Amino acid sequence: MHGIIANFLALAALVAGQAAPIVTGDIGVVAHAFDISQVTLNNGRVQDNQNRTLSYLKSVDTNRLLYNFRATHKLSTNGAQKNGGWDAPDFPFRSHMQGHFLSAWSQCWASLKDDECRTRATNFVAELQKCQANSQAAGFAAGYLSGFPESEFDKVENGQSTTVVYYALHKTMAGLLDVWRNVGDQTAKTVLLNMASWVDARTGRLSYDKMQQVLNVEFGGMQDVLAELYRQSGDSRWLKTAQRFDQASTFDWLARNDDRLNGNHANTNIPKWVGAAHEYKATGTQRYRDVASNAWDMVVGHHSYAIGGNSQNEHFRPRDAIAGYLTKDTAEHCNTYNMLKLTRELWTLEGASGSSANTRYMDFYERALMNHILGAQDPHSGHGHITYFSSLQPGARKGLGPVWGGGTWSTDYDSFWCCQGSGVEQNTRLMDAIYGYDDAALYVNLYAPSTLNWSQKGVRVTQSGDFPNVDTVTLTVSGTGSFGLKIRIPSWTQGAEIAINGQKQSVAAATGTYAQIPSRAWANGDKVTIKLPMRLYQVKANDDASLAALLYGPVVLIGNYGNSAVNSAPTIRLDTIKRSSSSAGLAFTGTTSDGKSVNLGPWYDGGKDFNYVTYWKYSGSL
Numbered sequence: 001m002h003g004i005i006a007n008f009l010a011l012a013a014l015v016a017g018q019a020a021p022i023v024t025g026d027i028g029v030v031a032h033a034f035d036i037s038q039v040t041l042n043n044g045r046v047q048d049n050q051n052r053t054l055s056y057l058k059s060v061d062t063n064r065l066l067y068n069f070r071a072t073h074k075l076s077t078n079g080a081q082k083n084g085g086w087d088a089p090d091f092p093f094r095s096h097m098q099g100h101f102l103s104a105w106s107q108c109w110a111s112l113k114d115d116e117c118r119t120r121a122t123n124f125v126a127e128l129q130k131c132q133a134n135s136q137a138a139g140f141a142a143g144y145l146s147g148f149p150e151s152e153f154d155k156v157e158n159g160q161s162t163t164v165v166y167y168a169l170h171k172t173m174a175g176l177l178d179v180w181r182n183v184g185d186q187t188a189k190t191v192l193l194n195m196a197s198w199v200d201a202r203t204g205r206l207s208y209d210k211m212q213q214v215l216n217v218e219f220g221g222m223q224d225v226l227a228e229l230y231r232q233s234g235d236s237r238w239l240k241t242a243q244r245f246d247q248a249s250t251f252d253w254l255a256r257n258d259d260r261l262n263g264n265h266a267n268t269n270i271p272k273w274v275g276a277a278h279e280y281k282a283t284g285t286q287r288y289r290d291v292a293s294n295a296w297d298m299v300v301g302h303h304s305y306a307i308g309g310n311s312q313n314e315h316f317r318p319r320d321a322i323a324g325y326l327t328k329d330t331a332e333h334c335n336t337y338n339m340l341k342l343t344r345e346l347w348t349l350e351g352a353s354g355s356s357a358n359t360r361y362m363d364f365y366e367r368a369l370m371n372h373i374l375g376a377q378d379p380h381s382g383h384g385h386i387t388y389f390s391s392l393q394p395g396a397r398k399g400l401g402p403v404w405g406g407g408t409w410s411t412d413y414d415s416f417w418c419c420q421g422s423g424v425e426q427n428t429r430l431m432d433a434i435y436g437y438d439d440a441a442l443y444v445n446l447y448a449p450s451t452l453n454w455s456q457k458g459v460r461v462t463q464s465g466d467f468p469n470v471d472t473v474t475l476t477v478s479g480t481g482s483f484g485l486k487i488r489i490p491s492w493t494q495g496a497e498i499a500i501n502g503q504k505q506s507v508a509a510a511t512g513t514y515a516q517i518p519s520r521a522w523a524n525g526d527k528v529t530i531k532l533p534m535r536l537y538q539v540k541a542n543d544d545a546s547l548a549a550l551l552y553g554p555v556v557l558i559g560n561y562g563n564s565a566v567n568s569a570p571t572i573r574l575d576t577i578k579r580s581s582s583s584a585g586l587a588f589t590g591t592t593s594d595g596k597s598v599n600l601g602p603w604y605d606g607g608k609d610f611n612y613v614t615y616w617k618y619s620g621s622l
Helices: 002-014 045-057 062-072 097-112 115-133 151-157 165-183 186-204 208-214 222-233 236-243 248-255 266-283 286-302 333-350 360-375 418-426
Strands: 039-041 435-437 441-444 450-454 459-464 472-478 481-489 497-500 513-522 527-531 536-541 544-552 555-560 571-579 588-592 597-602 615-619
Touching (some): 039 045, 039 097, 045 115, 045 360, 045 418, 062 115, 097 115, 115 165, 115 186, 151 165, 151 208, 165 186, 165 222, 186 222, 186 236, 222 236, 222 266, 236 266, 248 266, 248 286, 266 286, 333 360, 333 418, 360 555, 481 527, 544 571
Parallel strands (some): 571 615
Antiparallel strands (some): 039 450, 435 441, 497 527, 544 555, 555 597, 571 588, 588 597
């Protein structure tokens, strides 16, 4: 009975900020991340990315985005211009991008209460409903909705095509789900359920072997969205449909912790693991949890670069092979977007409970978010355009994408790659893991200026401080309430200190753990100061200890080589690296083995206008 009550209370708290509450509980969950409707970003480097993306979301021509849907469903395109890149009318899986826009608009409503984004989301859904309503007149089955004809699914089922039809379908379904749960839009719910019914009918008629054959073609996060639809609706039909997308050929070796990632397309696989995490929460089946957690361990421990990204030319390479794959086409953005989803889900299964009171999940989340995600956006673009790959080759510049779409940074209408889609979505939910909670405490997982509206407790918590330019952040409580604190002490710090209203606390604050402050009655205006001393250190390539990236706290530092060509990793003298006292930011200088000085600064701000170095040869010591 106690477990049932605890689960009910956790469920009630979880949905407090959501426009359309979930109706099922989660199995195995010990901690929750707050709904994004309860967290807003404040002025700082993380918010900068959000602001640029918001500008793009409010400028894009929605009639252009509807072109392929309307044309496919035999409706007027209303004189709209055609898009280019991966949304051109002749691109095989056109119409994948629009679901990301739906998610992003709905997230901007949830977190920012931006009326224009809400209106864009609901109006777009209304137009999609018109397309879906005309499906049968267009020659499709009831419920079908896409920017390409239903016959493309026939070709995949018959082994005549490898077009990623379910990948594109997933994006639309996920966007509709987000509009339903973030905005509360009932039209989005109706259109989504019609699509899900179509998927159920389409896949339900296939034999197990035929369905497994279909799964050899990239299918995005179909398990994920269908398992989430079960969670949102309580209808077990959608869980059953989700499980048809369980790919035995990959789940088998992941479940037994056998790393066979080499040669696999990274972003084909990571969404499957996110789906497995949700299927575990829905069923309690240990195999799903093993698949998700084993895959995470493999990627983070043995296939990731120092910036938190993974893959080379979109594919995983041999286990621990890093040094030999520092090329122009490393670290696809979509992979990290999906790894953050997976990380957040796995964190909820561990939190800071018992022997699992370590920070590995949120340490990775921070590294990947602060470096790869923030740094993949062009800081000089008013619309927050994205680089598909984040190059790690010595002397590279950021801004490399598929030729079909321009080959460089994304554009307003002529790229629409997968990474542009994940970019607009990720950069409108940058707050989704900063805070969490369990039945006893508030978690502080990440450090960024932000405000938590903990409506369940009747308090607001505001985090301030110019992190990571400074090593101290402050939490200020508004309102009154009783709760404990669990504060992440990152793996990169030593000698962390916590003070409440200026009084240093005698609590264990060991590196790589959560410092735990017992439940107490908080008064309005109480302040918690968290000092996390930073230092320079190296992250060495798994397969070559003579090659390493330089970090300061959570931040990867890159060397600025201007327009000078760099053909191999320079050797930097570690004992010469100093922080500039004349800059408020993270500016450093160092000297290379040839006696030349080099400026170093954060990965997230540099690399568009100069050639840079991420991995170095080195001499001496820090």
